[in-house]
Amino acid sequence: xxxxxxxxxxxxxxxxxxxxxxxxxxxxxxxxxxxxxxxxxxxxxxxxxxxxxxxxxxxxxxxxxxxxxxxxxxxxxxxxxxxxxxxxxxxxxxxxxxxxxxxxxxxxxxxxxxxxxxxxxxxxxxxxxxxxxxxxxxxxxxxxxxxxxxxxxxxxxxxxxxxxxxxxxxxxxxxxxxxxxxxxxxxxxxxxxxxxxxxxxxxxxxxxxxxxxxxxxxxxxxxxxxxxxxxxxxxxxxxxxxxxxxxxxxxxxxxxxxxxxxxxxxxxxxxxxxxxxxxxxxxxxxxxxxxxxxxxxxxxxxxxxxxxxxxxxxxxxxxxxxxxxxxxxxxxxxxxxxxxxxxxxxxxxxxxxxxxxxxxxxxxxxxxxxxxxxxxxxxxxxxxxxxxxxxxxxxxxxxxxxxxxxxxxxxxxxxxxxxxxxxxxxxxxxxxxxxxxxxxxxxxxxxxxxxxxxxxxxxxxxxxxxxxxxxxxxxxxxxxxx
Amino acid sequence: xxxxxxxxxxxxxxxxxxxxxxxxxxxxxxxxxxxxxxxxxxxxxxxxxxxxxxxxxxxxxxxxxxxxxxxxxxxxxxxxxxxxxxxxxxxxxxxxxxxxxxxxxxxxxxxxxxxxxxxxxxxxxxxxxxxxxxxxxxxxxxxxxxxxxxxxxxxxxxxxxxxxxxxxxxxxxxxxxxxxxxxxxxxxxxxxxxxx
Numbered sequence: 281x282x283x284x285x286x287x288x289x290x291x292x293x294x295x296x297x298x299x300x301x302x303x304x305x306x307x308x309x310x311x312x313x314x315x316x317x318x319x320x321x322x323x324x325x326x327x328x329x330x331x332x333x334x335x336x337x338x339x340x341x342x343x344x345x346x347x348x349x350x351x352x353x354x355x356x357x358x359x360x361x362x363x364x365x366x367x368x369x370x371x372x373x374x375x376x377x378x379x380x381x382x383x384x385x386x387x388x389x390x391x392x393x394x395x396x397x398x399x400x401x402x403x404x405x406x407x408x409x410x411x412x413x414x415x416x417x418x419x420x421x422x423x424x425x426x427x428x429x430x431x432x433x434x435x436x437x438x439x440x441x442x443x444x445x446x447x448x449x450x451x452x453x454x455x456x457x458x459x460x461x462x463x464x465x466x467x468x469x470x471x472x473x474x475x476x477x478x479x480x481x482x483x484x485x486x487x488x489x490x491x492x493x494x495x496x497x498x499x500x501x502x503x504x505x506x507x508x509x510x511x512x513x514x515x516x517x518x519x520x521x522x523x524x525x526x527x528x529x530x531x532x533x534x535x536x537x538x539x540x541x542x543x544x545x546x547x548x549x550x551x552x553x554x555x556x557x558x559x560x561x562x563x564x565x566x567x568x569x570x571x572x573x574x575x576x577x578x579x580x581x582x583x584x585x586x587x588x589x590x591x592x593x594x595x596x597x598x599x600x601x602x603x604x605x606x607x608x609x610x611x612x613x614x615x616x617x618x619x620x621x622x623x624x625x626x627x628x629x630x631x632x633x634x635x636x637x638x639x640x641x642x643x644x645x646x647x648x649x650x651x652x653x654x655x656x657x658x659x660x661x662x663x664x665x666x667x668x669x670x671x672x673x674x675x676x677x678x679x680x681x682x683x684x685x686x687x688x689x690x691x692x693x694x695x696x697x698x699x700x701x702x703x704x705x706x707x708x709x710x711x712x713x714x715x716x717x718x719x720x721x722x723x724x725x726x727x728x729x730x731x732x733x734x735x736x737x738x739x740x741x742x743x744x745x746x747x748x749x750x751x752x753x754x755x756x757x758x759x760x761x762x
Numbered sequence: 763x764x765x766x767x768x769x770x771x772x773x774x775x776x777x778x779x780x781x782x783x784x785x786x787x788x789x790x791x792x793x794x795x796x797x798x799x800x801x802x803x804x805x806x807x808x809x810x811x812x813x814x815x816x817x818x819x820x821x822x823x824x825x826x827x828x829x830x831x832x833x834x835x836x837x838x839x840x841x842x843x844x845x846x847x848x849x850x851x852x853x854x855x856x857x858x859x860x861x862x863x864x865x866x867x868x869x870x871x872x873x874x875x876x877x878x879x880x881x882x883x884x885x886x887x888x889x890x891x892x893x894x895x896x897x898x899x900x901x902x903x904x905x906x907x908x909x910x911x912x913x914x915x916x917x918x919x920x921x922x923x924x925x926x927x928x929x930x931x932x933x934x935x936x937x938x939x940x941x942x943x944x945x946x947x948x949x950x951x952x953x954x955x956x957x958x
Contacts, residue, residue: 300900301799301899301900302899302900305799305899305900426834426838432843433842433843434843435838435839435842435843437845438835438838438839438857438858438861439839439847439854439857439858441860443861444860444861444864447860447861447864447865448860448864451864451865451867451868454868454871454872455867455868455871458871458872458875459871462875462878465884466799466800466898469898470799470898470899472898473892473895473896473897473898473899474895474899486886486887487886489879489884489885489886489888490883490884490885490888490889490890491882491884491898492797492890492892492897493797493798493799493897493898493903494795494796494797494882495795495796495797495798495802495805495806495809495811496795496806496811496814496882497882497884498798498800498801498802498805498806499801499806499811499813499814500814500816500878500881500882501801501878501882502801502803503814503816503817504816504874504875504878507816507817507820507870507874508871508874508875511820511824511867511870511871512867514863514867515864515867518860518863518864522860525860725799726799726800726801727800729799729800730800730801730802733776
C-alpha cells in the first residue's frame with residue numbers, strides 16, 4: 281500500500297470513529313441542513329436581546345455624551361478600554377491556531393481552526409466598537425483615517441500609538457477575514473453541491489464563488505494559505521504589541537514598562553484559548569462533533585493555557601520585582617499601594633487577577649484535569665474573568681490615584697450604560713457565532729479530509745503493520761512515498 | 763468560448779489516483795483537470811503542473827505596501843505637514859515601523875486574495891461547469907479533454923481499466939470569463955474528415 285503520509289501510532293487519532301470522506305461531509309454538513317433546534321433559538325434570541333440592550337446603551341452614550349459613563353477626571357479609560365483590550369486579546373487565539381500552528385504543521389489545528397478563526401473575527405468586531413464609540417463625537421470617526429482633506433491639510437499623527445492601533449486593528453480584521461473566508465470557499469462549495477433547496481443552492485452558490493476543486497486551484501489555495509499564515513503570524517504578534525504600546529509608550533507609572541508587548545501577547549493567547557474552549561465544548565456537544573473535536577484537542581489547548589498562563593504569571597512577578605528594584609517612587613507606589621495592598625480601594629482586583637490567571641490554571645498540570653470537560657469549561661470562564669481583571673488592574677489601578685492626592689478618584693464604578701455596552705458586545709459576538717454555527721461549516725471540511733488518512737482512527741490502525749517492518753525498508757518507502 | 767468534449771471518470775482513493783494519473787499521461791491523453799475534495803499534495807507535480815507564482819505576486823504587493831507607507835508618511839511629516847514633536851526629527855523612522863509593517867501585510871494579503879480569485883476565476887455569481895457534484899464530497903474526478911484525434915470509447919475503457927468509476931462523457935464550456943476567443947465553438951466536431 282502506498283502510504284501518502286506517515287504518522288506514528290503513538291500519536292492519538294485526531295478523528296475518532298470509522299470515517300470515510302463522505303462520512304466526514306455528512307457529519308459536518310448535517311447541522312447546516314437540519315432545522316435549527318430549540319436551544320439554538322433560545323441562544324440566538326438571547327444574544328439578539330443583549331445586542332439590542334447594547335445598542336440602546338450606545339444610543340444613550342451618543343445622544344447625551346460620554347457623561348453617560350462614569351469615567352472621570354483621572355479615569356479616562358475605564359471599562360471601555362478594558363473591554364477593548366479584552367476582546368482584542370480573545371481574538372488572538374484564532375490566528376494562533378490558524379496561522380502559527382499551520383506553520384508548525386500541527387495537525388490538530390484542523391479540528392478547531394474554523395470556529396476559532398470565526399471567533400477571532402467576531403471578537404475583533406466587538407473590540408473595535410469600544411474605541412470608536414469612546415470617541416464621543418462618533419460621526420467624526422473617519423478623522424482617524426489619513427486622507428487629503430480641506431482641514432489644512434490636517435494629517436493624523438503617525439507617531440502616535442493610538443493611530444498605530446487604528447492600522448493594526450483594521451489590518452488584523454481584514455486579514456483574518458480574508459484568511460477565514462478563503463478557507464471557507466471549498467467547504468461552502470461542498471454544502472452547495474449537496475443542496476436540495478433552492479435558496480440553499482443560491483446562497484451557497486453565491487458564497488462559494490464558483491469553487492470547483494481543480495488541482496490548480498488547490499495548488500494556489502495552498503500557496504495562498506501558507507503565505508497568509510506567514511503574514512498573519514507576525515501580524516498577530518504585532519497587534520497586541522501595538523495595543524500594549526498604547527500603555528507602554530506613555531509615562532504613567534504602572535504602564536511605562538518594556539515588558540508589556542510579550543506579556544500582552546501571552547495574555548492574549550491565554551484568554552483566547554480559554555474562549556475557544558468555552559465555545560467549542562458547547563459546540564461539539566450541540567452539533568454532535570465529538571469525533572472531530574476530541575478530548576485530544578481539548579487537552580492540547582489546555583496545555584497551551586497552562587503554558588501561557590504561567591508566562592503571564594512570570595510577567596506579573598517580573599513587573600512587581602522591577603517596580604521594587606527600579607527604586608522609582610511613583611512606580612513603586614503604583615504597584616505596592618494601588619495593587620498589592622489588599623486594603624487599598626481596588627486591591628481586591630489584583631488578587632482576583634492573580635488567582636484566576638496564575639494560580640487556577642496550574643491544575644492543568646494534571647492530565648486528568650486537562651481531559652475533564654466540566655473542569656475545562658469552568659476554568660475557561662475563570663480565565664476569561666481573570667484576564668478581564670488583568671486589563672482592569674492595568675488600566676484603572678494605574679490611574680485612579682495619581683500624583684495629586686486631591687484628584688484621587690477612588691469611587692469609580694461603571695454606570696448601567698457602560699455595563700450595557702459591554703453586554704451588548706456579548707450580544708454582537710454571540711449573534712454572529714450562532715449565525716455562523718448554523719449556516720457555515722464549523723469544522724474545516726477539506727482540511728479534516730486532508731488529515732483523515734494519516735490521523736483518522738480507522739486509518740491509523742493500519743499503521744501498525746507498517747511500523748512492524750524493518751526500519752531501513754520502512755524509511756525507504758516513506759522517503760519515496762510519492 | 764469553445765464547447766469541448768470531455769471524458770470524465772472518478773476515483774475514490776488517492777492510492778489509485780496517483781498511478782492512474784501517471785498511466786493516463788503515459789498513454790498520451792490530455793488531462794484537462796482533476797477535481798478533488800481537498801488539497802492532495804504532490805498531485806500537481808504528478809499532473810505536470812508548474813509551481814504557482816502567487817508567492818511572487820504576494821511579495822510584490824508587500825513591498826508596494828512598504829513603499830506606500832514609508833513614502834506617504836515621509837512626505838506628509840517632512841514636507842506637507844512638518845509638525846514639531848518635542849524637537850524630535852521630522853523624519854522619525856522608528857516611530858513609523860508599526861504602520862509600515864501593517865500596510866505591508868495589508869497590501870500583501872488583499873492583493874494576493876484578489877489575485878487568487880482572478881486567477882481561479884472566482885467571484886460571486888460566477889457559473890461554472892461542474893463535472894461531478896461529488897468532487898466536493900468524496901470523489902477525485904479526472905477529466906480528460908478530447909481532441910479531434912481522441913477515440914472517446916477507447917478513452918472511457920482505458921479510464922475503467924485503471925480504476926475509475928462513474929465514467930461518462932460531457933460537453934462543457936470551460937475557461938475564463940474574459941475568454942480566449944477561440945474561433946471554433948466545437949473543435950472536437952470539426953475536421954472529422956481530415957483525420958479519417
